[in-house]
């Protein structure tokens with residue numbers, strides 16, 4: 001990160017059903033009434049309608065941190081430290097983890113995705129390219145508008161066995177959220193026109209990401225949700241405020 005700071009939205013994705021490995025590893029480690037949330041950091045709260053999965057890195061060991069009497073967050077230790085100083089965790093400036101959990105153990109866990117059309121929840125899926133040094137180390141998947149999420153979703157669909165996932169976990173429909181001059185599935189369009197075929201094609205993905213972000217923000221118009229018809233520029237802060245007011249998200253900066 002250069003100068004300035006990023007205003008992220010920390011999204012609270014409540015765990016509905018742990019994958020068996022996660023359940024075993026967490027046995028007896030959390031209070032019985034704990035509400036546990038995976039918390040992705042996003043710059044695009046207005047796209048949350050299209051969430052079809054949530055990504056964790058199979059190479060990262062996450063911490064679980066107490067945030068309130070009942071709420072616990074699954075994030076990197078690095079993010080917990082930042083959050084503690086921003087008054088987001090239970091005690092300001094303190095960030096002891098209650099327990100740890102490997103990203104790989106969480107694959108297949110079912111979580112709620114606030115605002116998503118997929119109201120039955122979405123699955124935790126692996127993404128190797130997640131950086132441990134940015135955000136919370138958790139990335140919610142919006143394949144309509146994020147090229148990285150689109151390519152990852154396609155790769156998971158193609159190679160479910162290789163990734164050790166159930167095919168159907170990656171099959172949740174990709175919904176158009178934003179109209180742009182390039183179309184309403186801008187990530188798919190860019191991935192195809194730039195011929196990006198793998199999540200490892202980082203140079204081309206970086207290009208696609210910049211184009212998708214700029215075009216979405218300055219020329220995009222919402223086509224779903226309460227702010228449908230409004231520009232992305234107008235809708236973004238309104239969707240963010242709605243999520244925060246409803247207790248489904250919180251501001252997080254780094």
Ligand code: A2H
Nearest residue numbers: 041042043044047130131134135137139140141142145146
């Ligand atoms: B964004 P910036 Cl629809 N490693 O959210 C890799 N990527 C990460 C990450 C990490 N540790 N933490 C967050 N991110 C992703 C939505 C989205 C995002 C859309 C389109 C573009 C986009 C849904 N995924 O990001 O480097 C998160 O994905 C491209 C800018 O801080 C987060 O917002 O600018 C964004 O990257 C933060 O990246």
